[in-house]
Amino acid sequence: xxxxxxxxxxxxxxxxxxxxxxxxxxxxxxxxxxxxxxxxxxxxxxxxxxxxxxxxxxxxxxxxxxxxxxxxxxxxxxxxxxxxxxxxxxxxxxxxxxxxxxxxxxxxxxxxxxxxxxxxxxxxxxxxxxxxxxxxxxxxxxxxxxxxxxxxxxxxxxxxxxxxxxxxxxxxxx
Amino acid sequence: xxxxxxxxxxxxxxxxxxxxxxxxxxxxxxxxxxxxxxxxxxxxxxxxxxxxxxxxxxxxxxxxxxxxxxxxxxxxxxxxxxxxxxxxxxxxxxxxxxxxxxxxxxxxxxxxxxxxxxxxxxxxxxxxxxxxxxxxxxxxxxxxxxxxxxxxxxxxxxxxxxxxxxxxxxxxxxxxxxxxxxxxxxxxxxxxxxxxxxxxxxxxxxxxxxxxxxxxxxxxxxxxxxxxxxxxxxxxxxxxxxxxxxxxxxxxxxxxxxxxxxxxxxxxxxxxxxxxxxxxxxxxxxxxxxxxxxxxxxxxxxxxxxxxxxxxxxxxxxxxxxxxxxxxxxxxxxxxxxxxxxxxxxxxxxxxxxxxxxxxxxxxxxxxxxxxxxxxxxxxxxxxxxxxxxxxxxxxxx
Numbered sequence: 001x002x003x004x005x006x007x008x009x010x011x012x013x014x015x016x017x018x019x020x021x022x023x024x025x026x027x028x029x030x031x032x033x034x035x036x037x038x039x040x041x042x043x044x045x046x047x048x049x050x051x052x053x054x055x056x057x058x059x060x061x062x063x064x065x066x067x068x069x070x071x072x073x074x075x076x077x078x079x080x081x082x083x084x085x086x087x088x089x090x091x092x093x094x095x096x097x098x099x100x101x102x103x104x105x106x107x108x109x110x111x112x113x114x115x116x117x118x119x120x121x122x123x124x125x126x127x128x129x130x131x132x133x134x135x136x137x138x139x140x141x142x143x144x145x146x147x148x149x150x151x152x153x154x155x156x157x158x159x160x161x162x163x164x165x166x167x168x169x170x171x172x173x174x
Numbered sequence: 175x176x177x178x179x180x181x182x183x184x185x186x187x188x189x190x191x192x193x194x195x196x197x198x199x200x201x202x203x204x205x206x207x208x209x210x211x212x213x214x215x216x217x218x219x220x221x222x223x224x225x226x227x228x229x230x231x232x233x234x235x236x237x238x239x240x241x242x243x244x245x246x247x248x249x250x251x252x253x254x255x256x257x258x259x260x261x262x263x264x265x266x267x268x269x270x271x272x273x274x275x276x277x278x279x280x281x282x283x284x285x286x287x288x289x290x291x292x293x294x295x296x297x298x299x300x301x302x303x304x305x306x307x308x309x310x311x312x313x314x315x316x317x318x319x320x321x322x323x324x325x326x327x328x329x330x331x332x333x334x335x336x337x338x339x340x341x342x343x344x345x346x347x348x349x350x351x352x353x354x355x356x357x358x359x360x361x362x363x364x365x366x367x368x369x370x371x372x373x374x375x376x377x378x379x380x381x382x383x384x385x386x387x388x389x390x391x392x393x394x395x396x397x398x399x400x401x402x403x404x405x406x407x408x409x410x411x412x413x414x415x416x417x418x419x420x421x422x423x424x425x426x427x428x429x430x431x432x433x434x435x436x437x438x439x440x441x442x443x444x445x446x447x448x449x450x451x452x453x454x455x456x457x458x459x460x461x462x463x464x465x466x467x468x469x470x471x472x473x474x475x476x477x478x479x480x481x482x483x484x485x486x487x488x489x490x491x492x493x494x495x496x497x498x499x500x501x502x503x504x505x506x507x508x509x510x511x512x513x514x515x516x517x518x519x520x521x522x523x524x525x526x527x528x529x530x531x532x533x534x535x536x537x538x539x540x541x542x543x544x545x546x547x548x549x550x551x552x553x554x555x556x557x558x559x560x561x562x563x564x565x566x567x568x569x570x571x572x
Contacts, residue, residue, distance in 0.1 A: 025188025
């Protein structure tokens, strides 16, 4: 134990170690950019730290940090024009690519091509395992809209997986 | 299924990023930057406020208005504020004057007070509590009101002699103005406890049928002090009670404060359980249920999640449709109708059927105070191998 570090600080360090990777992963799923994901995760954690005396007493401090991250991402989307200028000339992160297999690559490419809200709904619903009502609350949307976005997003992904390009890709693998 | 493939792909993508090394150092640097920025902004704001104050002090005479402590009933205790001040506790329907020499802070159920001077603070076993609640009919200063004909059908639900027999000394009286008070004094070793109750009104919001329980509402001040120091706390306690004024839900026609969040073990009692068929052998259906009941008079908002996760002995989630199902809806629980039973509760039931996988299984209650704990559960019988095992909402009453 570090001298001069109080219990809350130590608790936050443990919280950081447990959540940092998860938040960064969520950020990447929402942005396809590890640098932006890192920005979102760091920002969410700094804001969580500032509210830590209150947040540490709650049942799910991780959910608080996730909410901050999703809100920040929504703000970035609202400032899409500014971001677009900022990101002009930059390409999404390609350097680190996990082994996804053919299906996985096609699926991930399809996810990246989804409109931002559809993508956010699918990520929160199927990666974070959040119920529709919670997704709706996080994204500030009616539950009906979340259901509709999830339905349309999944339909589009199904379409991509069954597309001729996919079949051809599978054929090449065989 | 596309959902499973998507989940698997997203998991791989999210965990396949570059090395996380140095993340905490970058966080510390960013935090320091934020702190510097915040300090600069605060300094600027302070300068602006001081400049405004100086300007205003020349323009406006001092109104001599006491400062205010606004308690909202949030779960954690608030910041201590020194008197004299007005404590405003809208969710409990009162405001009261905190005398000089005492400081107060908001709590989840009202306010608490202690002397500013540390040496006087030691005389108190704990801070003086002020909140509202029910007075057991043993002590009820207005017993005739409970026979109001408009509530005749609720008569049997009233808490007649529900609490323990009174201990210590009880006395009654009235403040100037007519408001009745009840006082109970008891002692335990060197500590002496005193509780004051004064009958306090409660008015439901328009179009809400008000339960009879509201006639038992009292405003309470309670303290425990060292023997011989009762007068130390009695003076401020009487001051609080005599200065208390009804507001919000204690005044007909006034808007209520936003409801508090329901917190299990505080203003809410949650009972969870799992049950199977009473017949011997493997059950066909396993049910999981919750009963949440408001534990105070004042309405509260129950936020989820309430749900279950079914796991194998190694902690992996079982392949059950709806596994991890959790309701996150918001339920507004109304005024307590009875301290025994009532329509003031939420009943939620999930059922699990057709499990053809391995045994035994374990269960984790989602939203429980100890979210990491799992308990063994006997899964339901395999009724059809061609159909999936399912977890679904069976009953949901509010």
